[in-house]
Amino acid sequence: MTKTAIADAAQQKDFEETTYTKVTWRLIPFLFICYVFAYLDRVNVGFAKLQMLSDLKFSETVYGLGAGIFFIGYFIFEVPSNIALHRFGARKWIARIMVTWGVVAAAMVFVKTPAVFYFLRFLLGVAEAGFFPGIILYLTYWYPAARRAKIIALFMTGIPIAGVVGGPLSGWILNRFDKVNGLPGWQWLFLLEAIPSILTGIAVYFYLDDKVSTSHWLTPAQKSLLEKNIAGDSGNLEVHSAFGAFKTKRVWVLCAGYFGIVMGLYGVSFWLPTLIKASGVTDALDVGLLTMIPYGAAAIAMVLVGRSSDRMKERRWHVAIPAVIGAIALVVSTFYSNNTALAVITLTFATVGILSALCQFWSVPTAFLGGVAAAAGIALINSVGNLAGFVSPYMVGWIKDATKSTDLGLYCIAVSLVVSALIMLSMPKGVVNR
Known part of the structure; x- marks a missing residue:
C-alpha cells in the first residue's frame, strides 16, 4: 500500500470516528436521561413500599402483585407499540410514551386500595410499553452491529444511575415531604418523580430526529457514511419481516434467555431497598444512600464489559459470565442478610x-434481525422476557409472606440466571458474534 493510500485510510478512519463521536454526544446523553426517568418511575414503588404498606395495610403479596402487574400491560402492548414507532417515527412515538407514563405515574398518589394499586400499575405498563425496545431499535438506525454493544451499554447505564440518583432522592423525599400538606411521603414521591418524565417527553418531540437522513446537525458526508455503514450490515441480517421474526426459533430462545435475566433485574430493583433495610438500616435516607453503591458499581461495569465485547467481537460469554456472577452473589447474599456491610457487598x-x-x-438479537423484523423481534423478546418482571416480585413477595424470608425467592432467581447463561451459550457463535 502506498503512503498516499495509507494516509487516505487514516484520514477516513479519523473522519468516521469523529462522525460517530458526534452522533454519540448528540443522542446518548439525552436518551440516557430519558431512560433514567423511565426506570425511576417504574421502580420507585420499591421505595414507596417502605411507607405505603404500613399506611395502606397492604401485605407483601399485594405489593409483589402490584409491582409485577405493570408487566402484564407492558407485555400486551409492547409489540404493537414498537411497530408503531417503526412506522410513525421515534420522535412522536417516544414523546407520546413519556408524557403518558408521567401522567399515570403521578396518578399513583390516588392509591387507597389494592384494586386501584393494581389498575394504575397495569396502566403504567401500558403507557411505557415500547419505550425500551423502541430505543434499542432506534439505535440500530444510527450504529452498525460492530459498535452497538458499547452504545447499548452507555444507554442502559440509565438503570444503575436511576438507582444512584433515585435511591438518595427517593429516601430524601420520603423523609422531607412526609405529612407536608397532609400527604404522606410516598404520595409526594410518586408526584415529584413523575414531573421530569412529562417535561422530558415534551423535549423529545423537538430534539430527536427520526433517522439519519432527516438530521439537520450532520453534514451530507457524515450522513452518507452512517447510511453506508448501516446498509453494510444488511448482508448479515437473516430476518427482515415482522412475521419472519415470530417464526424464527432463535427469537423464542432469546425470549427464554432474557426472561431469566429479567428475573434477576427486578428481583434486585424491587427488593434491594427492603433487603438493605432488613440488614439493620432503619432510616429511609440511609437506605437510599446505600443503594447507590451497587448501582454505581454496576454503571462502571456495564461500560467496561460493553467495550470488551466490542473489542473482542464476542457476545455470548459477555452475557453468560456476568449472569453466573450475579447468581452466585445473590445466593451468597442470603448468608449475610443481618450484616449490613457484607449484605451491601x-x-x-x-x-x-x-x-x-x-x-x-x-x-445479540440486533445481530441477525433487520427492518420491521427488528421492531417486532426486539419488542417480542422484551415483552416476553419482561413477564419475569411480574413473576419475580410476586414470587418473592409470596415467599416472604409464607416463610418470613426472601432467601428462597433469591435462590429461585439465581437458578433462572444460570439457565439464561446456558441458553446464551447455546446460540450459534457465527450468528451473534458480530
Missing part, C-alpha cells in the same frame, strides 16, 4: 453481574 456483585448481562444481551 454481595448485593453489589449481584447487581453488577445482572445489569452487565442485561445490557450485553441486546447486542
Whole structure:
C-alpha cells in the first residue's frame, strides 16, 4: 500500500470516528436521561413500599402483585407499540410514551386500595410499553452491529444511575415531604418523580430526529457514511419481516434467555431497598444512600464489559459470565442478610453481574434481525422476557409472606440466571458474534 493510500485510510478512519463521536454526544446523553426517568418511575414503588404498606395495610403479596402487574400491560402492548414507532417515527412515538407514563405515574398518589394499586400499575405498563425496545431499535438506525454493544451499554447505564440518583432522592423525599400538606411521603414521591418524565417527553418531540437522513446537525458526508455503514450490515441480517421474526426459533430462545435475566433485574430493583433495610438500616435516607453503591458499581461495569465485547467481537460469554456472577452473589447474599456491610457487598456483585448481562444481551438479537423484523423481534423478546418482571416480585413477595424470608425467592432467581447463561451459550457463535 502506498503512503498516499495509507494516509487516505487514516484520514477516513479519523473522519468516521469523529462522525460517530458526534452522533454519540448528540443522542446518548439525552436518551440516557430519558431512560433514567423511565426506570425511576417504574421502580420507585420499591421505595414507596417502605411507607405505603404500613399506611395502606397492604401485605407483601399485594405489593409483589402490584409491582409485577405493570408487566402484564407492558407485555400486551409492547409489540404493537414498537411497530408503531417503526412506522410513525421515534420522535412522536417516544414523546407520546413519556408524557403518558408521567401522567399515570403521578396518578399513583390516588392509591387507597389494592384494586386501584393494581389498575394504575397495569396502566403504567401500558403507557411505557415500547419505550425500551423502541430505543434499542432506534439505535440500530444510527450504529452498525460492530459498535452497538458499547452504545447499548452507555444507554442502559440509565438503570444503575436511576438507582444512584433515585435511591438518595427517593429516601430524601420520603423523609422531607412526609405529612407536608397532609400527604404522606410516598404520595409526594410518586408526584415529584413523575414531573421530569412529562417535561422530558415534551423535549423529545423537538430534539430527536427520526433517522439519519432527516438530521439537520450532520453534514451530507457524515450522513452518507452512517447510511453506508448501516446498509453494510444488511448482508448479515437473516430476518427482515415482522412475521419472519415470530417464526424464527432463535427469537423464542432469546425470549427464554432474557426472561431469566429479567428475573434477576427486578428481583434486585424491587427488593434491594427492603433487603438493605432488613440488614439493620432503619432510616429511609440511609437506605437510599446505600443503594447507590451497587448501582454505581454496576454503571462502571456495564461500560467496561460493553467495550470488551466490542473489542473482542464476542457476545455470548459477555452475557453468560456476568449472569453466573450475579447468581452466585445473590445466593451468597442470603448468608449475610443481618450484616449490613457484607449484605451491601454481595448485593453489589449481584447487581453488577445482572445489569452487565442485561445490557450485553441486546447486542445479540440486533445481530441477525433487520427492518420491521427488528421492531417486532426486539419488542417480542422484551415483552416476553419482561413477564419475569411480574413473576419475580410476586414470587418473592409470596415467599416472604409464607416463610418470613426472601432467601428462597433469591435462590429461585439465581437458578433462572444460570439457565439464561446456558441458553446464551447455546446460540450459534457465527450468528451473534458480530
